[in-house]
Amino acid sequence: MEISFLSIVLSLLYLSATNVATAKHGDFVRTMDRKLLGLDKEKLSHFRLYWHDIYSGPSPTALRLVRPPSNSSGTSFGAISIIDDPLTHGPELSSKLLGRAQGFYAQASQQQVGLLMVMNFAFTQGEYNGSTITVLGRNPVFDKVREMPVIGGSGRFRFARGYVQVRTYKFNQSTGDATVEYNVYVLHY
Ligand SMILES: *[C@@H]1O[C@H](CO)[C@@H](O)[C@H](O)[C@H]1NC(C)=O
Numbered sequence: 001m002e003i004s005f006l007s008i009v010l011s012l013l014y015l016s017a018t019n020v021a022t023a024k025h026g027d028f029v030r031t032m033d034r035k036l037l038g039l040d041k042e043k044l045s046h047f048r049l050y051w052h053d054i055y056s057g058p059s060p061t062a063l064r065l066v067r068p069p070s071n072s073s074g075t076s077f078g079a080i081s082i083i084d085d086p087l088t089h090g091p092e093l094s095s096k097l098l099g100r101a102q103g104f105y106a107q108a109s110q111q112q113v114g115l116l117m118v119m120n121f122a123f124t125q126g127e128y129n130g131s132t133i134t135v136l137g138r139n140p141v142f143d144k145v146r147e148m149p150v151i152g153g154s155g156r157f158r159f160a161r162g163y164v165q166v167r168t169y170k171f172n173q174s175t176g177d178a179t180v181e182y183n184v185y186v187l188h189y
């Protein structure tokens, strides 16, 4: 009883707020109270994940789509790979799967190996199941620590912003397989 009364009052308040906003901005945009979307308390989370880029074996998670011209430069400038890489809790591929990194990277530097990375981290565990964050940035892979921006997100990560710091954990020069530690620092609601 009390709850339904409260919800009626709230929806009346909401409707009147909508009408006021409509009057002010026209019918395609309105100012909203962020609390209506539960956006009042921003928090900072740190996730540590291991990202596995696998070219070898029967089920690769990374495909080189575009090969660089044979002598474009010593850095494979122009190469493009598409990935659906597992994100795991620990550095071993067999450890708990937390989600997948889906996207692509391109070798966009002529002076060193420097990737442009464009990825969605699609989480599949617990309260983050179905939520994503988007990482877009520059990754000079032979630097000890690389930093890339988190430029947004969905679900639990709506309005996300932040950065990742990444360190190569393991790299096999002959296959191209890599395991990389990702520390994700993200502000979200
Ligand atoms: C690149 O390859 C082409 C064709 O093989 C050759 O003519 C050219 O000199 C090469 N350029 C460099 C910088 O090696």
Ligand SMILES: *[C@@H]1O[C@H](CO)[C@@H](O)[C@H](O)[C@H]1NC(C)=O
Pocket (backbone or CB within 6 Å): 124, 125, 126, 129, 130
């Ligand atoms: C994650 O969500 C999907 C789709 O709703 C569901 O099928 C799956 O069982 C969920 N996984 C976990 C671990 O909760």
Ligand SMILES: *[C@@H]1O[C@H](CO)[C@@H](O)[C@H](O)[C@H]1NC(C)=O
Pocket (backbone or CB within 6 Å): 056, 172, 173, 174, 175
């Ligand atoms: C790299 O991968 C190849 C093929 O799987 C394997 O034989 C070799 O031992 C690996 N090297 C390292 C350093 O792990």
